[in-house]
C-alpha cells in the first residue's frame with residue numbers, strides 16, 4: 001500500500017543531496033494466494049525496483065507491504081529472515097544468479113542451512129535431489145557446477161533453489177527473457193505446473209505481453225514508478241483502458257494484425273528524477289488533452305477491480 005522507493009541523487013565530494021529518483025512512487029496492489037500477478041512495463045519503469053523492495057533486497061522509502069499478518073516493510077533482523085523464507089526471488093539472468101565456484105548441491109543447500117531445514121547433510125541432499133527432480137533435472141546435477149548447464153537448465157536450478165524454502169510467493173523478475181524462445185516456453189510451463197502443484201503465488205515481472213497473456217491471472221501496468229492500470233488479466237487484455245496499456249498490447253504480434261494497427265509511442269520513457277507535470281504519460285500520449293498537462297488523474301474504477309488512471313473516462 002502506497003509503496004515508494006526513492007534514491008537520492010548526490011553531488012560533490014560531500015555527497016550533497018540535490019534531488020531524488022522516484023523509481024517507485026506510491027504503488028498499491030494485491031497479490032492473491034495461488035495466482036499470478038504480472039507486473040508489466042518497459043525498462044526503467046520501476047518494476048524490478050518494486051520486486052526487490054517486496055523481497056526486502058531494498059528498503060522502501062515509505063508504504064506498507066502486508067504479507068499474512070506481518071508488515072514486511074517494518075521487519076528487521078531475525079524476523080525479516082524468517083519472513084523471507086515464504087517469499088523468494090528468481091532473477092532475470094541465470095548466468096549471474098549463482099556462485100560459479102559452488103556445486104549445485106551446495107547452492108540449493110545454502111538456504112536450507114540458513115533456515116535450519118534438514119537434520120544433516122544427507123537429509124539436505126535428499127531434499128535438494130527431490131527439488132531437482134521437480135524441475136526436471138537428475139540427482140547427478142547436484143555434483144556439477146553451474147557452468148556445466150545450459151541457460152534453461154540454470155534457470156531450473158534457480159527455481160529449485162527458490163522452492164527449497166517452500167515459499168508461498170515467488171517474485172520472478174523476467175525469468176525467461178535471457179533464454180531462447182523454445183526454452184522460454186519450457187520454463188513458463190514448468191512455472192505453471194509448480195503453481196498448480198504447490199499453490200504458489202507469483203509476482204511475474206515482465207515487458208513481454210505474450211508471456212503476460214499466457215501466464216497472468218491479474219495484471220498491473222507500471223509507468224514511471226506508478227501503476228497506471230490494473231485488473232483481472234482477461235479484462236485488461238480484452239479491453240485495455242489506459243492509452244499506455246493499449247500501446248503495449250498493440251506491439252504484441254498477432255496473426256490477425258493489419259499494418260497501421262500498432263500504436264507507436266513518441267519519445268522515450270522520461271527520467272524518474274524529473275517526471276513530467278500532470279499525467280506522467282502526457283508527453284507520449286496519442287490522446288493528450290490540455291488538462292492532462294496540468295492535473296494528475298486519480299484511478300478510476302471500471303468494476304471487478306479493474307482501474308486506470310486517465311482523464312479519457
Ligand code: SF4
Nearest residue numbers: 279282285292310311
Ligand atoms: Fe493520455 Fe491524458 Fe489519459 Fe494521461 S490522462 S493517459 S495524457 S489521455
